[in-house]
Amino acid sequence: MPCTPQILETPMMELSARSVLITLALAGCAAPGAEVPDHDPAMIEAVLEDIRVGWEQGDGEPFYAHFLDWEGARYFEGGGENVGLRDLVENHVEPEAELGLRLGFSNIQTHFEGNFAWAVVDTDIQLTTSDGRDIHNRGHGTYLLRWVDGAWRVVHTQSADSGGMPDNAWAVRAIRRRVRPRKHRRHPRGRQSRLADSCALEGTCGTTNHDT
DSSP states (O other): OOOOOOOOOTTOOOHHHHHHHHHHHHHHHHOTTTOOOOOOOOHHHHHHHHHHHHHHHHHOOHHHHBBBTTTEEEETTTTTTEEEEHIIIOOOOHHHTTTTOEEEEEEEEEEEEETTEEEEEEEEEEOOOOTTTTTEEEEEEEEEEEETTEEEEEEEEEEEESSSSBTTHHHHHHHHOOOOOOOOOOOTOOOOHHHHHHHHHOOOTTTTOOOO
């Protein structure tokens, strides 16, 4: 039976008061089956865990279950993208699993705003490339979700990581950051000598382009 608000009008009722009464009456006429979004972080974390396992196992089922495959959807990772959910599963999820992907999510932070939510995660990715290189990348990911039919559905993802670095690259980079080049003493011959020192250090001597 349709919900028809009954509003009792009186000659003395002011316009503003009528507006308030109409709003209150319509508030009780929610569409059948409509639900208030559940702002429980555990629900988002459960979705992310299913997706994480799906990545490792090359299983598209969790993606088809939890993603809202809307027309024009694009999913980003680093500088690449997949257009549409099928492209993501067949050309990204399944091939990476064949490389022995191990994926970790940590430091998960969820945020809610009405029927919209987003989660940010730290990622840990390990796999062995087809040419035998061991890859261990750390990075971050963002998941955007909408409350649809009583569930949180992923509408967009974006992630970035350290990008193809060998397994010990993080330690090497950390060591390099701690090493500071020694300050060069000012050469008595002035600027030209300092430029020569600089090009020798950078391996650019003999490649200088002269102004024309």
